[in-house]
Amino acid sequence: MITMEHVCKSYRVAKRNAGMKEACKALFRREVEVIRALSDVSFTIQDGEMVGYIGPNGAGKSSTIKILSGILTPESGSCLVDGRIPWKNRTEHVRQIGVVFGQRSQLWWDVPVIDSYELLKDIYSIPGNIYRNNLEELTELLHLQELLKMPTRQLSLGQRMRCEIAASLLHSPRILFLDEPTIGLDAVSKLAVREFILRLNQEHKTTVILTTHDMQDIEALTKRIILIGRGRVLMDGTLEDMRQLATKHGKPEEEKLEQDHMKASGERKTEQDDESLEHIVASLYRELDIV
Amino acid sequence: MIIAERNPMFAKINSGIKLYFHYISIVLRSTMQYKASFFLMVAGRFILSFNGILGVYFMLSRFGQVKGYTFGEVLLCFSIIQMDFALAECIGGGFATFTSIIRQGEFDRILLRPHGAILQLLGSKFRIDRIGLILQAIAMFVYGIAVSPVDWTFGRGMTVILMLVGGTLLFTGFFLLRAAFTFFTIEGIEAVNILTYGAKEHGKYPLDIYGKRMMRICTYILPYTLIQYYPLQYLLGRTQRWYYGLYPFGVAGFLVICYAAWRFGMRHYQSAGS
Amino acid sequence: MTNYKKYFSFFRLQFNMELQYRVAAVSGVVTQILWGFMECLAFRAFQESDFSAYPMAFSATVSYIWLREAFLAAFTTWNADGEIFDSIMNGGIAYELCRPVSVYNMWFSKTAAGRIARAGLRCIPLLAIAFILPRPFRLMLPAGPQHFILFAITLLLGLGVTVAFCMFTYILAFFTISPQGLRMIFTSMVDFLSGAIMPLPFMPERVRKIVELLPFAGMFDVPLRIYSGDLAGADMLRGIGLQCFWLIVLVVCGKALCRAAERRIVVQGG
Numbered sequence: 001m002i003t004m005e006h007v008c009k010s011y012r013v014a015k016r017n018a019g020m021k022e023a024c025k026a027l028f029r030r031e032v033e034v035i036r037a038l039s040d041v042s043f044t045i046q047d048g049e050m051v052g053y054i055g056p057n058g059a060g061k062s063s064t065i066k067i068l069s070g071i072l073t074p075e076s077g078s079c080l081v082d083g084r085i086p087w088k089n090r091t092e093h094v095r096q097i098g099v100v101f102g103q104r105s106q107l108w109w110d111v112p113v114i115d116s117y118e119l120l121k122d123i124y125s126i127p128g129n130i131y132r133n134n135l136e137e138l139t140e141l142l143h144l145q146e147l148l149k150m151p152t153r154q155l156s157l158g159q160r161m162r163c164e165i166a167a168s169l170l171h172s173p174r175i176l177f178l179d180e181p182t183i184g185l186d187a188v189s190k191l192a193v194r195e196f197i198l199r200l201n202q203e204h205k206t207t208v209i210l211t212t213h214d215m216q217d218i219e220a221l222t223k224r225i226i227l228i229g230r231g232r233v234l235m236d237g238t239l240e241d242m243r244q245l246a247t248k249h250g251k252p253e254e255e256k257l258e259q260d261h262m263k264a265s266g267e268r269k270t271e272q273d274d275e276s277l278e279h280i281v282a283s284l285y286r287e288l289d290i291v
Numbered sequence: 292m293i294i295a296e297r298n299p300m301f302a303k304i305n306s307g308i309k310l311y312f313h314y315i316s317i318v319l320r321s322t323m324q325y326k327a328s329f330f331l332m333v334a335g336r337f338i339l340s341f342n343g344i345l346g347v348y349f350m351l352s353r354f355g356q357v358k359g360y361t362f363g364e365v366l367l368c369f370s371i372i373q374m375d376f377a378l379a380e381c382i383g384g385g386f387a388t389f390t391s392i393i394r395q396g397e398f399d400r401i402l403l404r405p406h407g408a409i410l411q412l413l414g415s416k417f418r419i420d421r422i423g424l425i426l427q428a429i430a431m432f433v434y435g436i437a438v439s440p441v442d443w444t445f446g447r448g449m450t451v452i453l454m455l456v457g458g459t460l461l462f463t464g465f466f467l468l469r470a471a472f473t474f475f476t477i478e479g480i481e482a483v484n485i486l487t488y489g490a491k492e493h494g495k496y497p498l499d500i501y502g503k504r505m506m507r508i509c510t511y512i513l514p515y516t517l518i519q520y521y522p523l524q525y526l527l528g529r530t531q532r533w534y535y536g537l538y539p540f541g542v543a544g545f546l547v548i549c550y551a552a553w554r555f556g557m558r559h560y561q562s563a564g565s
Numbered sequence: 566m567t568n569y570k571k572y573f574s575f576f577r578l579q580f581n582m583e584l585q586y587r588v589a590a591v592s593g594v595v596t597q598i599l600w601g602f603m604e605c606l607a608f609r610a611f612q613e614s615d616f617s618a619y620p621m622a623f624s625a626t627v628s629y630i631w632l633r634e635a636f637l638a639a640f641t642t643w644n645a646d647g648e649i650f651d652s653i654m655n656g657g658i659a660y661e662l663c664r665p666v667s668v669y670n671m672w673f674s675k676t677a678a679g680r681i682a683r684a685g686l687r688c689i690p691l692l693a694i695a696f697i698l699p700r701p702f703r704l705m706l707p708a709g710p711q712h713f714i715l716f717a718i719t720l721l722l723g724l725g726v727t728v729a730f731c732m733f734t735y736i737l738a739f740f741t742i743s744p745q746g747l748r749m750i751f752t753s754m755v756d757f758l759s760g761a762i763m764p765l766p767f768m769p770e771r772v773r774k775i776v777e778l779l780p781f782a783g784m785f786d787v788p789l790r791i792y793s794g795d796l797a798g799a800d801m802l803r804g805i806g807l808q809c810f811w812l813i814v815l816v817v818c819g820k821a822l823c824r825a826a827e828r829r830i831v832v833q834g835g
Contacts, residue, residue, distance in 0.1 A: 011563065071402045073561045087561060091405040099403050106400055110321040119317055122310045123404050123411075151324070331746025339753035346762050349769060354615045482592030485599050493603045500610035501603065 002045040002068065002175070002207070007077035009038040009063050009231075037063040038074070039231045047174075048205040050197075052222035054212065056285050060231045061211045065177050068209070069099055082174065095124060098168035102180035105160065106167055107152040113163045114148040117170060124171035131170065138166040141196055158189025165193065169200070175207045176200070182214050194220045215277045229290025246280040246287075307410055314414025322419050329420060336423035340373065344431060347495060358500045363439030368523055369495035370435050371451070374428035375458025375518065376491040379466060381421035382459065385412030386466035387487075389473050390480055392416070398560070408557065412470075442528055450522050450536035457539025458518040462487055464542070464549040471549070474556030474563075490515055497523055517541045576678040584686070593638075594690050601634040601695075605702045620766040624705050625793035629764050631695035631704040632789045636720065639684035640727050640784050641752075641761065649675070653738045669823040672735060677728045708794030715801070719788035722808045726783045729815035730755070736819065739826040760786035766795070777804075780811035 012032050038060045045051055055061055066072040067079060070086035070093045079086060086093045107116040121131045139145055142162040147155060155163065161181060168176065178197070182190045198221060200206050210221060218225060218239070225242055227235040235245055322329050347369060351362040360368075380387055392398050392412070401411045441447065469483040490513070493501070498509050498520045509515040517538045525535040608626050612619045633640075649672055652660070695704035707713040734748055756762055758781035765773050765786045776782060787804040790796035796804055 066399065069403055071399050071561065073558075075562075090402065091407075094403050095405040097403075101396075101400075104396060104400070108317055108321060110324040111317055115317055115320065119313055122306070122313045123406060125306055125405075328745060332749070333746075335746035335749030335753075338750050342753050342757050342762060345757065349763065349767060349772075350611060352769065353620075353767060354611050354618050357611050357614045359614075476588075478586070478588040478592075480592070481589060482596050485596045489596070489600055489603065492600075493607065496607060496610070501606040502610075505603075505606060 001047055002081050002209075003043075004064075004068070004079045005042045005077055007038055007041045007064075007067065007074045007079055008036075009060075009067065009072065009074045010034050010036045036231050038067075041077070041228070041231070041233055043226055043233060043236055045207060045209065047207055048201070049224065050201045050208040050210070050222050052210050052212065052218040052225045053228065054218060054225060054281070055228035056290055059228045059290060061228060062179065064228070065099070065179055065209070065211065069097055069177060070094055095171065096173055097175045097177065098171070098173035099177045100161075100164050100168045100179065100181050102161070102178075102183040105152065105164060107160070107163060109153050110151055112149050112151055113144070113155075116152070117148075117167060120167060120170050126171050130172065134170050134172060135166075138169060141199065142166050142192070158185045158192075161185060161189065161193060162196075165196065169206075172204075173206070175209070178208065178210045178212075180212055180214075181210070182212060182217055190214075190216075197221055215281055219277060227284070229285065229288055234288055234290070242284070243280060246284050307406070310406065311410060311414045314411075315417050318415070318417045319419060332420050333423035333426075336420070337427050340424055340427045343369070343373070343492070343495060357496060360497055360500070361439070363435055363437075364527055365496060366431060367435035367439045367441070367526075368497050368519065370428050370432035371454050371458065372491055372494040372519060374425060374432065374455060376462050376487070377421050377424035377428055378455070378459040379462030381418050381425065382413065383463040383466045384418035384421075385414075385416030386463065386470040387418075388416060389466075389470035390477055393473055393477060402561075409553070439527070441526060446533060446536060447526055450526050450539075453536065453539040454518050454522050454526075457542040460546060461514065461518050461542045462491075464546045465490075467549045467553055471552040471556035474560045486513060494519055514541060514545050576674075576682065579675070579678040580682040580685075582682075587686075590683075590686050591690075594687055594694075597634040597637065597687070597691060598694055601630045602698075602702065604630050609701070621764065621790075621795050622793070623701060625790070625795040626764065627702055628704055628793040629789045629795075631692070632792055633761065633785055635688040635691045635695070636684050637761075638687055639680040639724055640759070641756070649735050650738055653735065668827060669732065669820050673728055673732060676731055677724065680724065680728065705793065707792050708797075712791060712794055712797075715805070716788055716792040719783075719791055719805060719808060722805070722812060723784050723788050725812045726780055726808060726815060729812060729819055730780065730784075732819045732823070733815070736822045736826050739829065755781050755784070758782070759784035760789070764790065766790075778807065780807075780815060783808035783811055 012034055041060070041064065053061055053064065063072065067074050068081060068086055070090040073087040081093065082096065084093050084096075107113060108119070117135065120126075126134075139148065142165065144162060144166060147159050147163055152160060152163070165178075165181065181197075182193055185193065194217065197208060197210070201208050208221075210217065212218060223238060225235070225237065225239060226233060227242065235242060344366070347365055348362065351357065351365060355361075357365065385392070389412070392401075398408075401408050401415075404411060465483075465487045469480060469487070472483060473480055494515060498516055499506055501509075506516060506520065509520075510517070521535040521538040524530040525533060605627055608630075609623065612623055692704065698704070707716060734751055737747065758776050758779055760782065761784075765776055765782060768776060777786075782804070787796065787801075787808055791801055791804075
């Protein structure tokens with residue numbers, strides 16, 4: 001079980017001003033700006049749940065994931081993951097979690113994928129039989145057979161993402177954090193990744209926390225959505241709840257926008273559902289003024 | 292293995308060492324993917340370092356000696372410092388390139404692994420391409436021994452080893468210190484390079500040629516004389532004080548400070564964010 | 566006229582970019598002062614070891630070291646423009662070929678701009694500090710007004726030679742698969758032959774006579790020794806003449822090679 005209660009986190013960032021005069025001033029006196037990344041974030045996630053964590057860029061999504069995975073320490077508030085405080089005794093904690101960053105690779109670029117896996121086996125001290133079982137299962141489910149012998153640099157993005165996900169699951173973590181796992185993938189790879197995540201959640205009861213900008217991911221995978229903006233939890237509920245929230249907040253404008261969009265691009269209404277979901281989220285962001 | 296099962300502490304160290312060598316083997320395999328480029332780089336570094344030797348050679352052939360040190364003696368000193376530095380860059384590459392590790396967010400991944408950050412940094416950033424510099428330093432060292440009038444005894448042999456180990460650790464310590472600063476600011480961190488690259492360049496001459504004040508700075512603030520000037524005096528038979536040969540042990544104290552700074556930086560990183 | 570404007574805009578861009586990294590510039594200045602100071606100390610140790618073997622006035626060596634540090638960013642071949650290398654290696658060069666300027670001229674001005682911007686920012690605090698250091702480590706005023714003028718002219722000529730040489734290393738990257746190692750060998754050679762490591766008079770007589778004829782001597786050695794008056798009279802005129810000669814040769818050859826490289830790209834389709 002994951003609980004976060006009243007978690008706050010802010011960063012201090014040096015201000016940078018353009019111009020020669022400002023530049024000279026900055027040499028002597030640094031102006032520091034405090035950016036609130038999270039203010040009073042609370043939620044609970046049960047074992048085996050699958051949660052979509054959404055919000056515009058800079059809303060505080062990665063800060064939350066970094067706190068939950070023990071990379072960052074919050075200023076105040078408490079956070080418990082399966083009874084552990086993530087940033088205390090980090091090494092024990094990270095043994096139980098898996099993290100996939102969609103925009104970064106954890107595989108070694110120039111050696112075959114399997115070599116990276118072997119290294120992970122040593123890093124996590126995975127017992128031989130468990131490693132073999134997991135590898136076998138992941139290879140089958142993610143269709144890695146052909147890929148394992150190839151160096152990472154030769155994989156396509158979709159292939160690589162499948163390998164990345166497998167890499168994060170070799171040590172059978174109880175919780176999996178997915179940070180934009182489908183970013184930049186083609187349709188086939190996206191579907192494959194989604195299908196796998198769904199299965200993982202159903203069969204192994206792995207808790208999955210997913211951040212994404214792709215609303216189709218959310219629709220396909222998660223029943224529960226946590227919407228975050230400017231460091232606050234704005235909504236915690238189902239997709240339906242989100243639709244209602246959007247209606248309540250500013251449906252008319254959203255519809256107008258949608259119509260404008262239709263007119264402008266002359267698009268047919270084939271993918272209306274997804275289109276409108278994207279629009280709902282966009283208008284929510286705008287209405288709640290969190291962009 | 293049997294002991295390992297009984298003693299968890301031992302098991303931890305054992306798995307750490309195993310992991311370290313696993314990292315190195317993977318680094319080697321990665322590097323060997325680009326053999327041509329690798330060998331060109333090694334050759335480049337090898338030739339590059341001859342600049343320094345040629346400079347020393349020209350200067351000493353013009354002046355004959357500097358503050359009483361002959362060419363062979365300077366060469367010995369130079370080669371040891373050079374080897375210290377090359378080994379430190381090779382082993383502690385993870386600290387030396389820490390700025391880019393932070394910048395590219397690789398450090399987050401390191402924190403997500405159930406092992407100490409230092410072990411992972413040392414292992415995953417082992418810089419095998421520094422082998423060119425090491426080879427060159429060895430060649431220079433052998434030549435230095437041949438032409439310098441060192442009266443070799445067991446104690447002097449041990450002193451050379453201590454100088455090498457101590458020097459490598461000292462440079463590694465400076466890299467670690469620099470990495471610790473990186474947690475607070477990435478900008479301007481290059482100034483710290485004067486403490487490492489600068490020491491390597493200017494440490495080719497025994498430090499006493501730079502005068503008394505510099506000697507004092509390099510003893511009490513930056514402990515370079517511990518691995519250079521003092522043991523060198525014993526090595527070259529310029530002093531009767533045999534304990535000068537043991538001065539490299541003092542580096543241990545410096546390392547403790549560097550490690551404390553690193554721990555402090557890590558805590559700051561976790562509380563300040565990337 | 567518009568042509569000049571185009572090139573000037575590179576300068577402005579580069580200068581602003583350098584300003585962004587002002588903290589790095591400050592720390593660089595501190596580093597260089599310490600570095601130069603250590604070197605002064607080393608030269609003094611040599612002088613004290615054998616006065617008679619010292620080939621120039623000590624104050625001339627000191628000036629040489631400080632001026633070298635002040636203008637290092639402009640002359641060192643180490644920090645050749647990484648962006649240009651990258652564009653050659655990853656095919657971004659295609660964009661450059663689309664622009665309505667000659668590749669050679671554009672790269673030349675871009676490189677020169679980067680160097681002048683970097684050195685321009687750094688040399689002022691560095692020189693200011695070097696002028697107030699205690700003797701004998703103080704940077705002296707130039708030997709005379711005519712020396713200063715000639716110093717300024719030869720400094721610019723030297724920059725031209727340096728950039729023209731850098732152009733060669735760029736163009737070579739077209740023809741080799743892995744320019745890294747080659748570049749390293751090149752730059753280390755240049756460092757030595759240009760007098761960046763030690764002023765040329767410290768080299769043995771026979772070596773020096775050859776090195777002085779090479780294009781590299783024009784980068785550091787000629788301008789920096791003219792400043793202190795160490796290089797004067799006929800030797801100085803010969804130095805300046807060689808600088809001009811090499812600048813012309815390097816630019817002409819570079820342009821020809823560049824055209825060949827461009828053709829190669831067009832033929833091979835990048």
